[in-house]
Amino acid sequence: MNDTATLDTNTARLDAYGVLIEPxxxxxxxxxxxxxxxxxAYLTQSELRRLWLASGDMPMKAGAPFELVWRNEELSDPPGKRPEGFPEEQRxxxxxxxxxxxxxxxxxxxQGEVSFQLTPKGDQVLLTIIHRRISDRANTVMIGAGWHMHLNILAARLSNRKPETFWDGWSRLRDDYDRRLPA
Incomplete structure (x- = not known):
């Protein structure tokens, strides 16, 4: 992996790219x-999570089932042009x-297992997401772009800024991840 794809937690930025830590x-x-x-609260409360990722009540108990509902077109105004093959809603x-x-x-x-770790860093919080068991490179590219764009939306919401157009940003990031991730 090249130096542009690595990330030191001391230099984590609001726009940092994801990296493969295992295949x-x-x-x-x-x-x-x-x-x-x-x-x-933005990770666990449906009404806040839907502003940047997906809605769905999430019980805070190991083994508890829940459903996530993505409506990416509601994340930005305008939503941008949804790429072909993506549904308006995904559950x-x-x-x-x-x-x-x-x-x-x-x-x-x-699509695997996702863990979120929150570490206080002064008046900021280091959010670490690890997405495991991704099926193949094509999904890794799409998932990398997806997490990156969803986190861009979260950072904008937390900073009281208007988020970038979701689908335009996702398409740009998909191309970036395709170039950055090993073939």
């Missing part, structure tokens, strides 16, 4: 405006693996 495991880190309880059955408020959350869905 089927993507890690992405962001330094976000805190406090940690605020970021936890995914999931289940909680681990919940340790307000620092660690792990859940599984059909």
């Amino acid at each position: 089927a495991t993507l890690k992405i880190e962001r330094l976000l405006p805190g406090p940690v309880e605020r970021i936890w 995914m059955e999931s289940h909680v693996i681990e919940a340790e408020p307000p620092h660690r959350l792990t859940f599984a869905w059909r």
Whole structure:
């Protein structure tokens, strides 16, 4: 992996790219405006999570099932042009693996397992996402671009800025991840 694809947690930025830490495991880190309880709320509360990722009530109990509902066109105004093959709404059955408020959350869905670690850094919070068991390179590129764009939306919301157009940003990032990730 080249130096442009590595990330030191001391230099985590709001726009940092994800990196492969194993062949089927993507890690992405962001330094976000805190406090940690605020970021936890945006991860776990449906009405806040839907503003940057997906809605769905999420019980904070290991083994608990829940459904995530993505409506990416509602994340920015304008939404941009949805790429061909993407539905207007996507639903995914999931289940909680681990919940340790307000620092660690792990859940599984059909595209693998996702863990979130929140680490206070002064008045900011380092959010580390690790997405495991990604099926292949094509999905790694799409998932990398997806997490990156969703985190761009989260950072904008937390900073009271208008988010970038979702689908335009995702398409640009998909091309970036295609160039950055090993073939």
